[in-house]
Amino acid sequence: MTTALRRSTLARHGLFFLALAIVLLLLTSFVFDPYTNYNVTGVAIYAISAAGLTVLTGINGQVSLGHGAMMMIGAYTTSVLLTWHADLPLILVLVASIAITGVAGAIVGIAGARLRGPYLAGATLALAVALPQVPSHFASIFGGNQGLSVPTPAPPAFLGTSFTSVQWLAWIALAAGVVTFFVLANLVRGATGRRFRMVRDNEIAARLAGVDVARTQVLAFVISAACAGLAGSLFAYWVTVTSPSGFTLNLSLSLLTAIVIGGLGSLSGAVLGSFILVYLPVWTSGFASSLNLSSNVANNVPLAIYGIVLIAAILLFPRGVAGGVASIVRGVTRMVRTSRRGALPTAPEAPSP
Amino acid sequence: MHLFVIYTVAGVTNGMVYAAVALALVMIWRATRIINYAQGAMAMFTTYIALEVIRHGAPYWLGFLVALATGFVLGAIVERVLVRPVESRPPLNAVILSLGVLILLEAVAPMLFGGQTQSFPVPVSNTNIVAGSTSLDISPFDLFTIGAVLVAMLLLFLVFQRTTLGLRMRAAAFNPEIARILGIRVGRMLTLGWGLAALLGALAGTLAAPSVYVYPSNMDEVLVFGFTGAIIGGLESPVGAVIGAVAVGLALSYVSGYIGSDLAPLGGFVILIVVLMLRPQGLFSFGRQRQV
Numbered sequence: 001m002t003t004a005l006r007r008s009t010l011a012r013h014g015l016f017f018l019a020l021a022i023v024l025l026l027l028t029s030f031v032f033d034p035y036t037n038y039n040v041t042g043v044a045i046y047a048i049s050a051a052g053l054t055v056l057t058g059i060n061g062q063v064s065l066g067h068g069a070m071m072m073i074g075a076y077t078t079s080v081l082l083t084w085h086a087d088l089p090l091i092l093v094l095v096a097s098i099a100i101t102g103v104a105g106a107i108v109g110i111a112g113a114r115l116r117g118p119y120l121a122g123a124t125l126a127l128a129v130a131l132p133q134v135p136s137h138f139a140s141i142f143g144g145n146q147g148l149s150v151p152t153p154a155p156p157a158f159l160g161t162s163f164t165s166v167q168w169l170a171w172i173a174l175a176a177g178v179v180t181f182f183v184l185a186n187l188v189r190g191a192t193g194r195r196f197r198m199v200r201d202n203e204i205a206a207r208l209a210g211v212d213v214a215r216t217q218v219l220a221f222v223i224s225a226a227c228a229g230l231a232g233s234l235f236a237y238w239v240t241v242t243s244p245s246g247f248t249l250n251l252s253l254s255l256l257t258a259i260v261i262g263g264l265g266s267l268s269g270a271v272l273g274s275f276i277l278v279y280l281p282v283w284t285s286g287f288a289s290s291l292n293l294s295s296n297v298a299n300n301v302p303l304a305i306y307g308i309v310l311i312a313a314i315l316l317f318p319r320g321v322a323g324g325v326a327s328i329v330r331g332v333t334r335m336v337r338t339s340r341r342g343a344l345p346t347a348p349e350a351p352s353p
Numbered sequence: 354m355h356l357f358v359i360y361t362v363a364g365v366t367n368g369m370v371y372a373a374v375a376l377a378l379v380m381i382w383r384a385t386r387i388i389n390y391a392q393g394a395m396a397m398f399t400t401y402i403a404l405e406v407i408r409h410g411a412p413y414w415l416g417f418l419v420a421l422a423t424g425f426v427l428g429a430i431v432e433r434v435l436v437r438p439v440e441s442r443p444p445l446n447a448v449i450l451s452l453g454v455l456i457l458l459e460a461v462a463p464m465l466f467g468g469q470t471q472s473f474p475v476p477v478s479n480t481n482i483v484a485g486s487t488s489l490d491i492s493p494f495d496l497f498t499i500g501a502v503l504v505a506m507l508l509l510f511l512v513f514q515r516t517t518l519g520l521r522m523r524a525a526a527f528n529p530e531i532a533r534i535l536g537i538r539v540g541r542m543l544t545l546g547w548g549l550a551a552l553l554g555a556l557a558g559t560l561a562a563p564s565v566y567v568y569p570s571n572m573d574e575v576l577v578f579g580f581t582g583a584i585i586g587g588l589e590s591p592v593g594a595v596i597g598a599v600a601v602g603l604a605l606s607y608v609s610g611y612i613g614s615d616l617a618p619l620g621g622f623v624i625l626i627v628v629l630m631l632r633p634q635g636l637f638s639f640g641r642q643r644q645v
Contacts, residue, residue: 057445063448119588119635122583125580126577129574129577130619131619134619136615137615253456256449257449296467299468300461304456304460304461307454310456311450311453315438318439
């Protein structure tokens with residue numbers, strides 16, 4: 001049993017994510033209060049989006065400053081579909097959002113495959129600024145600056161009357177998150193992930209080894225866009241209104257900064273970064289309002305602290321907060337081992353799920 | 354035809370502001386291989402300082418000079434204190450660092466200067482000049498904007514091409530190792546370069562402020578359009594950056610004039626993608642390709 005587990009990545013990941021799903025199911029159903037459930041939904045949504053960006057930027061090496069624009073496409077797909085047919089089943093809406101955003105990702109990916117470094121960053125940045133202008137121009141379809149309202153999905157009847165729609169959305173978002181991370185974890189550990197990393201680390205060597213670089217890069221864009229589409233769709237349900245002001249440049253920048261301070265290239269880093277993204281404002285705004293500052297100051301304390309955290313994280317932990325913690329842990333274990341039985345080479349890092 | 358003239362004048366005027374931002378980005382890119390995404394936020398901050406100076410009764414010109422001076426100091430401090438440690442690290446670290454500076458400045462500005470949108474004065478009239486009975490479709494402030502950016506560019510060109518200091522700065526950017534061996538204080542040159550670039554950014558900030566108004570994220574779009582122009586020009590070439598930025602200014606002006614002002618940023622995106630599809634390194638980049 002244990003050797004079989006060690007051999008099969010799929011089985012190991014399957015067990016891990018199954019256990020995770022059960023824990024999350026129990027927590028959201030019986031432990032968390034509504035506000036926590038609401039925030040946890042947000043963490044799941046950002047984590048799905050950030051995981052896609054991790055694949056693109058962290059693992060494939062293509063820096064995108066326009067991931068928020070992809071989320072926007074997913075959110076608007078959901079909202080427009082629901083405006084036309086309010087009774088569409090949720091799963092169909094999610095799949096449609098993933099598919100359409102994936103196609104958009106393919107288009108951006110094909111355009112971006114020839115671009116490197118700042119050129120790609122600039123093109124995606126321009127997209128992040130340009131795309132939110134489209135809904136206000138085509139107001140008849142997208143509802144203009146007011147946006148489109150999205151109905152909250154009602155929990156199925158068999159869950160009982162005490163089961164709230166907040167809990168139901170938390171279930172949906174977390175289930176979507178678990179499935180996304182399960183798929184990505186396998187993908188990243190497999191041949192596709194190796195090709196992604198190869199293209200990131202040495203394009204020419206990858207080409208010599210027979211990897212189709214352009215196709216690999218487009219595939220990474222499609223995968224990341226599909227994740228953003230799913231996240232965007234859930235985001236629309238979560239905030240209940242889809243409008244251009246929900247997809248500012250800040251969203252794209254936040255997602256990129258989140259995966260970097262979480263630890264670039266690791267999927268667990270994407271979760272950590274999303275957790276920071278949701279909970280830092282929650283904690284700091286509580287802290288700011290306890291200080292009795294004027295509203296101009298208090299409203300901006302969370303943002304200022306986020307900026308300081310980013311700067312400090314880059315200067316103190318160049319490999320991200322997760323990397324920083326890991327290196328501290330490694331340092332401590334090395335010290336312990338050295339003191340016990342003399343200097344030994346440290347074990348390689350355990351693969352993170 | 355008359356509309357075309359109006360849009361062209363507006364496009365060139367805005368394009369010159371984008372050109373100042375683009376040139377600042379190119380200067381920093383050539384010296385340190387870093388894109389300073391905080392360039393716009395730094396310019397926003399210096400514009401607020403200029404506005405404070407003017408509001409306390411000082412003439413426009415004093416505020417203008419204070420903006421440029423604080424821009425220079427801010428740029429130098431950011432380079433020396435924050436950027437220096439990440440210069441030799443992976444490029445993404447510098448990206449995140451400059452985004453951190455951007456977020457911090459956009460949060461601190463409303464704390465210090467208040468959150469509401471404020472207007473910014475003009476030194477000369479911004480209504481169109483009338484010669485005899487015909488309007489010339491260009492205002493004194495348009496001329497001032499174009500002239501100020503041109504003068505700044507000329508001065509920078511003279512500093513870089515005609516002075517020993519400029520020669521040292523170019524050497525430090527071109528090959529830091531050799532420059533250091535030749536006795537050039539490379540670090541000091543980089544600090545100076547960042548200061549000058551931020552000064553140029555501050556100039557763009559004060560020139561843009563009367564039309565975009567003053568609020569914490571007022572320079573975000575100006576930065577993106579300047580960056581777009583710099584990329585179209587090829588990031589390596591100062592001349593290319595100016596041409597690219599003016600092209601972006603014109604494209605935005607025509608799109609917003611003939612199609613709709615909401616779609617102007619989309620016009621900038623389209624022209625960027627078209628140019629990059631034809632030349633992935635931009636128009637004026639004749640350097641080596643990234644190959645074996």
